[in-house]
Amino acid sequence: MSDGVRLIVFGRQGAGKGTQAFRLAERYGVPHISTGDMLRAAAAVGTEFGLQAKTFMDAGQLLPDDVMLGVIEDRLAQADAATGWLLDGFPRTPGQAEGLNSMLGENGPNLAVNLDVPETVVIDRISGRRVCTSCGAIYSVSTPPQSDWTCDKCGGSVVQRDDDTEDAVRKRLAAYNSQTAPLLEWFEERQMLVNIDGVGLPDEVADRITSAVDSRLGIAEI
Ligand code: AMP
Numbered sequence: 569m570s571d572g573v574r575l576i577v578f579g580r581q582g583a584g585k586g587t588q589a590f591r592l593a594e595r596y597g598v599p600h601i602s603t604g605d606m607l608r609a610a611a612a613v614g615t616e617f618g619l620q621a622k623t624f625m626d627a628g629q630l631l632p633d634d635v636m637l638g639v640i641e642d643r644l645a646q647a648d649a650a651t652g653w654l655l656d657g658f659p660r661t662p663g664q665a666e667g668l669n670s671m672l673g674e675n676g677p678n679l680a681v682n683l684d685v686p687e688t689v690v691i692d693r694i695s696g697r698r699v700c701t702s703c704g705a706i707y708s709v710s711t712p713p714q715s716d717w718t719c720d721k722c723g724g725s726v727v728q729r730d731d732d733t734e735d736a737v738r739k740r741l742a743a744y745n746s747q748t749a750p751l752l753e754w755f756e757e758r759q760m761l762v763n764i765d766g767v768g769l770p771d772e773v774a775d776r777i778t779s780a781v782d783s784r785l786g787i788a789e790i
Contacts, residue, residue, distance in 0.1 A: 573598050573652040579683030580744045582690030583766045587706045589656035591774050598652035601643055605704040625731050628739030633663035641671060661747045679784055680755040681777060683766035694737050700724045
């Protein structure tokens with residue numbers, strides 16, 4: 569039933585995008601493709617590419633479009649993404665959206681979910697956010713893992729991201745407002761945008777998203 573579910577999740581940093589994307593991907597049985605997680609994994613392994621990516625990430629800057637298009641093209645070519653996928657953190661600029669469009673043609677996304685959370689709320693959330701270095705699961709200082717910053721899902725260590733500092737966050741929000749927010753219009757014009765109020769408990773927001781996505785994609789029950 570989930571064949572052909574091809575979703576993009578948008579939301580400014582701290583909107584709960586990663587948490588909700590993770591849940592949505594599980595629900596529809598498609599790979600959760602987070603470009604941020606992929607870059608952090610490459611940086612942790614210490615490949616040349618990963619270390620270069622880390623300098624951009626720590627400064628709160630976006631990597632060049634052509635580099636990111638190459639990353640996503642390779643990832644979408646893998647077998648698990650053959651019938652559906654969920655993109656989290658990509659596309660992020662008009663150049664990436666155009667590149668994705670020409671890469672995929674009619675096999676492009678069928679829906680874009682925009683998690684809407686005001687900037688004042690996300691700044692508070694980001695300062696408390698903690699992330700598993702192994703699987704990317706997201707916690708916060710108010711909802712920590714059960715045992716001593718060890719991930720409940722995989723046992724990895726749960727830490728604060730290097731780019732969750734105030735200066736990097738300010739730059740990332742500015743990049744979102746100037747480069748990513750305009751992409752929403754592109755999807756809206758094509759009647760592919762679903763706006764979701766992202767303020768509330770994760771379960772409440774997840775319910776809002778799944779009922780909207782199910783109804784837009786004509787999925788009765790999973
Ligand atoms: P995220 O986890 O989505 O907040 O991404 C963390 C950082 O990775 C960003 O601040 C960028 O430096 C980099 N990054 C992730 N996705 C992209 C993308 N699509 N284009 C450019 N840079 C990206």
